Amino acid sequence: MDRETALNVVVSCLRETLEQFGGTVPEVHVVLDCTVGRRTGREVISSFVAEGSATAAANRLGDVVGAFEEAANHAMADIASHTEQAVHAQKVEAPVPSITR
Secondary structure, three states, rough: OOOOOEEEEEEEEEEEEEOOOOOOEEEEEEEEEEEEEEEOOOOOOEEEEEEEEEEOOOOOHHHHHHHHHHHHHHHHHHHHHHHHHHEEEEEEOOOOOOOOO
């Protein structure tokens, strides 16, 4: 990938919330503000909000932390999907991942 097609993805956390009503198990919501742009010239290609949610298995700290992780993973998948759509819409060469999980 050359510098002309290199992209930046900027992600900011808008909200991480935990909702619980009465004796129900907690539900977690993660909302991320995202901007995809060209590295050269700093042209914005797309801006969007990525969201994810998950319900904890029980009202216990470990289960709630697991729900936050699951919700964040859903939001990250949403980012990947939106970014891919933006790249294809702009006919930009797909970015090379900076990390592997």
